Amino acid sequence: MTRVDALVSQSSGQTPQPGSYEMREMRADDVLIDVAYCGICHSDIHQVASDWGRGNFPMVPGHEITGIVAAVGSEVTRFAVGDRAGIGVLVNSCGECEYCKAGTEQYCPRSVGTYGAVDYDGAITYGGYARQAIARERFVAVIPAGLPLDAAAPLLCAGVTVYSPLRHWGAGPGVSVAVVGMGGLGHMAVKFAKALGCDRVSVLSHSAAKRDDAIAFGADDFIVTSEPGAFKAARNSYDLVINTVSAQLNLKDYLGTLRVGGTMCTVGLPDAPASVGVFDLTARRLALTGSNIGSMAEIEEMLELCADKGILATIETVAADHIAEAFDRVRDSDVRYRFVIDAATIPASDG
Ligand code: NAP
Ligand code: ZN
Numbered sequence: 199m200t201r202v203d204a205l206v207s208q209s210s211g212q213t214p215q216p217g218s219y220e221m222r223e224m225r226a227d228d229v230l231i232d233v234a235y236c237g238i239c240h241s242d243i244h245q246v247a248s249d250w251g252r253g254n255f256p257m258v259p260g261h262e263i264t265g266i267v268a269a270v271g272s273e274v275t276r277f278a279v280g281d282r283a284g285i286g287v288l289v290n291s292c293g294e295c296e297y298c299k300a301g302t303e304q305y306c307p308r309s310v311g312t313y314g315a316v317d318y319d320g321a322i323t324y325g326g327y328a329r330q331a332i333a334r335e336r337f338v339a340v341i342p343a344g345l346p347l348d349a350a351a352p353l354l355c356a357g358v359t360v361y362s363p364l365r366h367w368g369a370g371p372g373v374s375v376a377v378v379g380m381g382g383l384g385h386m387a388v389k390f391a392k393a394l395g396c397d398r399v400s401v402l403s404h405s406a407a408k409r410d411d412a413i414a415f416g417a418d419d420f421i422v423t424s425e426p427g428a429f430k431a432a433r434n435s436y437d438l439v440i441n442t443v444s445a446q447l448n449l450k451d452y453l454g455t456l457r458v459g460g461t462m463c464t465v466g467l468p469d470a471p472a473s474v475g476v477f478d479l480t481a482r483r484l485a486l487t488g489s490n491i492g493s494m495a496e497i498e499e500m501l502e503l504c505a506d507k508g509i510l511a512t513i514e515t516v517a518a519d520h521i522a523e524a525f526d527r528v529r530d531s532d533v534r535y536r537f538v539i540d541a542a543t544i545p546a547s548d549g
Pocket of ligand 1: 238239240241242244355356359378379380381382383384402403404405408442443444445446464465466467468489490491492528529531532533535
């Protein structure tokens with residue numbers, strides 16, 4: 199086994215600090231990556247804080263990983279040492295259930311998260327705030343030439359998490375989309391909705407200062423939800439609302455912005471249950487639904503679209519000694535629009 203330098207949360211609530219972890223032995227179908235960059239997803243902050251229930255500590259967060267292949271197991275066919283590769287939110291699934299067979303392994307009941315999870319052999323998984331990362335080949339994506347490794351990293355979670363529902367619910371010509379919350383996921387949703395040819399793309403935000411950026415990302419309009427009359431003016435406007443907000447919202451307001459038969463898909467994961475008035479759904483045949491990341495096939499399709507159309511995350515690169523500040527700024531909705539850790543700044547440690 200090798201020790202890998204990493205940023206580690208030793209206990210619940212502790213911001214990741216320089217340290218190391220013991221990487222499991224390589225398996226025949228593994229790809230080992232020298233991490234170049236790893237995005238900071240709000241899910242990392244939720245999990246370090248045990249927002250969704252107590253996590254597995256010590257924890258090395260990070261599931262938006264890009265880098266260069268450092269070694270491959272004997273059964274690996276799609277990667278060689280030196281290739282550009284990425285790892286997202288999952289590192290394993292059963293491969294046998296109806297969802298795995300259908301290419302929707304993100305809904306496999308036995309899927310294994312990239313960090314803080316227990317793999318089939320009992321090994322704890324560790325994420326991408328580290329110098330190296332490992333996953334079985336099936337969960338490693340080829341990063342197309344032309345996509346820089348830093349601005350491509352957030353595509354592995356933020357990107358595909360909004361790309362998947364946009365595709366599933368038919369975002370494209372003839373469809374009007376509202377994106378609620380413009381952080382890491384939200385800003386990618388705006389870029390993808392526009393690239394897919396939606397008739398109208400609106401941002402519903404609680405941060406007035408993001409207006410110019412939203413328009414630059416391709417939004418047709420920007421609605422500040424705290425302004426009086428904002429929801430009234432937006433009533434009956436959209437076919438699809440993608441909610442990326444990490445906190446509780448009054449769903450009634452947002453459901454009101456849908457047209458009859460419209461769909462509100464939540465990808466944001468606040469720590470408490472939401473409440474919805476059933477009459478709000480029935481009166482206008484609305485659907486309230488959710489979506490979990492995206493499949494490896496969708497990641498591939500999305501990366502190709504990104505390479506084709508020059509779509510990337512808008513990032514701020516952060517060094518390992520500024521993680522606490524980055525976490526605070528994400529919590530304050532002040533990230534523009536995804537922090538990406540430069541793995542080269544993770545210090546060597548004695549463990
Ligand atoms: P983020 O960068 O922090 O963006 C969230 C955005 O929500 C903020 O930028 C802000 O946008 C808005 N917001 C935050 N607090 C708010 C409040 N109190 N009221 C109204 N709006 C608020 O986070 P992210 O990384 O994009 O992740 C967003 C959520 O998705 C998190 O809960 C994360 O865990 C979850 N997630 C889910 C999946 C999945 O598979 N379903 C995958 C990844 C992440 P404005 O300033 O524009 O209002
Ligand atoms: Zn994520």
